[in-house]
Amino acid sequence: MIKKTLDEKAFQLLKEKMEQGLFPQWVLTDPDIYELEIDKIFGHTWQFLAHETELKDSGSYVTRWMVNDPVLLVKNRKGEIKGYLNSCTHRGTQLCTADHGNKKNFTCPYHGWSYNLDGELIGIVAGNKVYGEEMDKSEWGLREIPQVASYQGMIFGCLDPAAMPLEEYLGDMKWYFDILLGRSDGGMEVRGLPQRWVAKANWKATAENFAADPYHVQTTHRSTVELGISPEDPLYAGYGHQIVTENGHGINVITSKTGKARVPYQGTPDSMWPMFKKNLTPEQDEILSGVTVFVGGVYPNLSFVSPIHGTEGHLHNYLNFRMWRPIGPEKVEVWCWFLIDKAAPEEYKEAAYRGYLGSFGPTGTLEQDDTETWARIVEVSKGLMMRDKELNYNNVSNYLMGFDRVEPDESFPGPGIAYPTTYLDAISRSMHENWFKLISKDLFVKEAVK
Numbered sequence: 001m002i003k004k005t006l007d008e009k010a011f012q013l014l015k016e017k018m019e020q021g022l023f024p025q026w027v028l029t030d031p032d033i034y035e036l037e038i039d040k041i042f043g044h045t046w047q048f049l050a051h052e053t054e055l056k057d058s059g060s061y062v063t064r065w066m067v068n069d070p071v072l073l074v075k076n077r078k079g080e081i082k083g084y085l086n087s088c089t090h091r092g093t094q095l096c097t098a099d100h101g102n103k104k105n106f107t108c109p110y111h112g113w114s115y116n117l118d119g120e121l122i123g124i125v126a127g128n129k130v131y132g133e134e135m136d137k138s139e140w141g142l143r144e145i146p147q148v149a150s151y152q153g154m155i156f157g158c159l160d161p162a163a164m165p166l167e168e169y170l171g172d173m174k175w176y177f178d179i180l181l182g183r184s185d186g187g188m189e190v191r192g193l194p195q196r197w198v199a200k201a202n203w204k205a206t207a208e209n210f211a212a213d214p215y216h217v218q219t220t221h222r223s224t225v226e227l228g229i230s231p232e233d234p235l236y237a238g239y240g241h242q243i244v245t246e247n248g249h250g251i252n253v254i255t256s257k258t259g260k261a262r263v264p265y266q267g268t269p270d271s272m273w274p275m276f277k278k279n280l281t282p283e284q285d286e287i288l289s290g291v292t293v294f295v296g297g298v299y300p301n302l303s304f305v306s307p308i309h310g311t312e313g314h315l316h317n318y319l320n321f322r323m324w325r326p327i328g329p330e331k332v333e334v335w336c337w338f339l340i341d342k343a344a345p346e347e348y349k350e351a352a353y354r355g356y357l358g359s360f361g362p363t364g365t366l367e368q369d370d371t372e373t374w375a376r377i378v379e380v381s382k383g384l385m386m387r388d389k390e391l392n393y394n395n396v397s398n399y400l401m402g403f404d405r406v407e408p409d410e411s412f413p414g415p416g417i418a419y420p421t422t423y424l425d426a427i428s429r430s431m432h433e434n435w436f437k438l439i440s441k442d443l444f445v446k447e448a449v450k
């Protein structure tokens with residue numbers, strides 16, 4: 001039996017299971033594992049912070065979290081995006097308490113120290129009297145987030161100054177982001193504010209649900225079939241390709257049964273199609289013109305979905321980014337962004353936004369379905385019996401439900417390892433392998449005998 005506390009013996013047992021492709025259920029909610037994840041995964045990987053259209057002008061700012069690290073993301077006068085710890089260097093209180101806004105400088109609500117957009121300490125209340133001449137303000141500026149970088153307007157941060165650059169980390173996923181975010185002139189824009197709410201869930205389960213699991217759609221979201229929105233065919237979310245890329249990232253390109261487009265270019269106005277063709281390579285255009293839903297993830301905690309939504313004659317498409325911020329082994333704070341092509345007609349944008357609110361987001365019907373399942377996973381994973389039970393990732397050896405072995409499809413036009421179905425555990429397996437690689441780095445490594 002695997003002991004629940006993560007001593008070296010428990011770790012070795014976990015290692016054995018992982019090497020067999022088995023994922024023990026207790027790790028979903030284990031507090032020791034959770035602490036390891038915060039340090040070894042979230043302390044070293046790139047995490048999504050914001051989209052550049054949330055920071056339009058000099059002085060625009062948003063406040064965000066990288067798990068427990070508070071982030072103040074600011075556009076300075078030079079137009080650069082800077083990331084600081086949102087904590088005053090005097091006594092440490094949270095410096096900026098608003099979610100977003102525009103400021104010339106930031107004044108601490110505790111004793112009134114103020115900082116400019118470059119994080120420099122520029123004002124101390126009664127400074128000369130209290131601190132005299134010896135206080136060197138230049139030593140007490142805001143502390144910077146070690147790495148902040150963006151790709152296609154998506155801004156990410158990383159707490160490890162030695163971590164690989166963002167573009168290298170994203171790897172082949174960039175090619176798919178070019179389709180999702182770079183297809184339109186002017187790119188995408190965030191509409192409204194990111195919505196956020198707390199769900200009873202473990203971040204691994206929520207990330208996997210989006211990035212790797214179209215198989216749940218036909219059961220969890222059965223109501224969409226009953227309403228006539230989705231087809232009766234239980235394989236309907238399985239047509240297309242599941243693509244595994246580097247570092248635990250992956251994307252599902254879901255199509256109709258025939259592989260042909262249900263509606264071209266996801267129901268976007270036909271006036272936009274020549275622009276897509278102009279901005280994409282022929283291979284990217286081939287994928288975009290025929291896809292029904294893109295859904296995937298950037299490891300560890302960013303997911304995205306780009307569906308066709310609505311009924312015939314009123315179809316639209318949008319892009320939903322969501323970040324799963326762990327706030328305990330059994331809780332996530334969900335951050336949810338709506339993005340739409342800047343170049344789309346205004347009435348189309350508005351219709352797409354209303355469609356998004358009715359499907360994903362805290363009041364969306366699809367969201368409720370998933371949230372209930374995530375809560376039930378954590379509720380049942382803490383028991384004594386779970387200590388030596390593993391979850392079914394048999395499909396990880398690429399056998400699809402007892403049918404023929406699924407081999408990668410070499411003819412798929414995009415990069416990564418593309419399997420010709422999305423009812424597959426290939427991305428899940430890659431996420432869990434990456435999870436184990438990261439949490440076990442330097443763990444229980446014996447010092448070399450001198």
Ligand code: FES
Nearest residue numbers: 088090091108111
């Ligand atoms: S804690 Fe910010 S000024 Fe004192």
Ligand SMILES: [Fe+2]
Nearest residue numbers: 217220366370
């Ligand atoms: Fe779902």
